[in-house]
Amino acid sequence: MNTAATNQTPLAPSTETPSAVKPLKPLKIGNVEIGFPIVQAALSGYSDWPMRVIAKRLGAPYTICEVMLDEFLVNLKERKRTSHFLHISDEEEPVGGQLMGAEPDQFAAGAVKLVQAGFHIIDINFGCPVKKVLGRCRGGFHLSQPAVALEIIQKTRDNVPSEIPVTVKMRRGIDDTEESRDQFFEILDGAFAIGVDAITVHGRTVKQRYVGPSKWEFLKEVKQHIGDNLLLGSGDLFTAADCLAMIDQTGVDGVTVARGAIGNPWIFNQARALAAGKPLPDPPTLHQQKEVLLEHYRLAEELYGPDRVGRLMRKFGIKYAILHPEHDAVRSAFVKVANMDQWKVALDQFYSADGPGCHPNGKMHKAQSSNQHCG
Numbered sequence: 001m002n003t004a005a006t007n008q009t010p011l012a013p014s015t016e017t018p019s020a021v022k023p024l025k026p027l028k029i030g031n032v033e034i035g036f037p038i039v040q041a042a043l044s045g046y047s048d049w050p051m052r053v054i055a056k057r058l059g060a061p062y063t064i065c066e067v068m069l070d071e072f073l074v075n076l077k078e079r080k081r082t083s084h085f086l087h088i089s090d091e092e093e094p095v096g097g098q099l100m101g102a103e104p105d106q107f108a109a110g111a112v113k114l115v116q117a118g119f120h121i122i123d124i125n126f127g128c129p130v131k132k133v134l135g136r137c138r139g140g141f142h143l144s145q146p147a148v149a150l151e152i153i154q155k156t157r158d159n160v161p162s163e164i165p166v167t168v169k170m171r172r173g174i175d176d177t178e179e180s181r182d183q184f185f186e187i188l189d190g191a192f193a194i195g196v197d198a199i200t201v202h203g204r205t206v207k208q209r210y211v212g213p214s215k216w217e218f219l220k221e222v223k224q225h226i227g228d229n230l231l232l233g234s235g236d237l238f239t240a241a242d243c244l245a246m247i248d249q250t251g252v253d254g255v256t257v258a259r260g261a262i263g264n265p266w267i268f269n270q271a272r273a274l275a276a277g278k279p280l281p282d283p284p285t286l287h288q289q290k291e292v293l294l295e296h297y298r299l300a301e302e303l304y305g306p307d308r309v310g311r312l313m314r315k316f317g318i319k320y321a322i323l324h325p326e327h328d329a330v331r332s333a334f335v336k337v338a339n340m341d342q343w344k345v346a347l348d349q350f351y352s353a354d355g356p357g358c359h360p361n362g363k364m365h366k367a368q369s370s371n372q373h374c375g
């Protein structure tokens with residue numbers, strides 16, 4: 001049970017660049033060198049190969065694939081329609097594979113499939129708050145049953161080769177009760193005792209889903225509690241300054257950028273600049289955005305093929321629109337895209353003339369969040 005003192009001062013994303021920049025400690029998870037400690041989170045429906053490659057090229061040192069079901073992995077056949085889930089390339093190394101499930105033996109078998117597919121780190125999802133997932137005793141449900149959660153971690157660690165790090169993603173509890181808090185610390189301490197290499201904590205409860213702030217002071221408390229063990233923080237990282245502020249205010253060893261990276265992969269290089277004591281770079285110009293939008297589409301077409309790509313890219317276009325001064329009009333244009341020609345028409349209409357882009361503001365990301373997200 002945790003007895004660390006609670007910091008009662010609410011910590012929160014900063015609106016300013018931290019004035020005195022402390023050098024960031026490079027991140028190493030197990031034997032995997034990550035380096036810069038601001039990485040891209042697992043994002044169901046988003047962090048596929050194209051998104052990860054773009055993020056990597058724009059400064060993300062490590063990215064995590066969207067969560068997969070253990071059952072899906074265990075039964076996976078060499079089918080063209082599903083092969084994209086396991087597609088990774090040398091350029092993205094290191095990349096994490098994440099999975100969720102209910103039953104320890106099947107979970108471990110699914111984890112082995114991720115290793116065979118080439119993922120460099122295996123991440124266990126104990127955070128998903130989606131109703132259907134909880135109803136099937138997966139994801140965040142495990143925060144209410146430490147014994148099963150720890151059995152999953154133990155079996156996964158036992159079956160994944162020792163050179164591959166195993167990590168865990170958790171929310172700060174099922175809810176705000178004392179019981180939930182005790183269960184959180186039982187899993188946290190037990191996981192490190194088993195030998196997991198890092199834990200990511202999203203500072204919201206499962207019950208909270210995405211409503212209300214991520215409790216950064218809880219992350220600070222957890223870091224103080226675990227000492228030298230590795231903690232990554234998650235929640236409310238919408239700007240590069242937020243990422244540095246979380247590290248500064250909570251002492252976490254790294255942060256995972258989630259909603260803040262969708263449509264804004266530039267956040268990683270912006271954070272690198274701030275961490276080096278430089279001013280915040282200007283947001284990408286419209287021409288710089290256009291280049292990335294084209295490349296993202298091209299990578300997605302390579303992965304999914306011309307028939308599926310158009311519809312799949314809509315959700316990304318909508319998020320990229322946040323960086324355009326006419327974001328509502330750009331958003332509406334991307335909503336209708338069905339193929340590369342229409343994507344190019346939208347780009348010609350809104351990105352032909354160069355001009356300054358906008359920095360995103362957190363409210364836009366929050367406004368677009370729903371309860372159907374998986375962590």
Ligand SMILES: Cc1cc2nc3c(=O)[nH]c(=O)nc-3n(C[C@H](O)[C@H](O)[C@H](O)COP(=O)(O)O)c2cc1C
Binds near residue numbers: 042259375
């Ligand atoms: C669209 C979406 C999909 C997500 N999918 C996953 C996922 O597959 N695995 C996971 O661990 N977390 C997932 N999450 C949770 C994020 O990784 C992150 O913990 C959460 O969004 C809090 O960070 P933020 O407030 O900075 O967005 C998802 C979140 C969103 C918004």
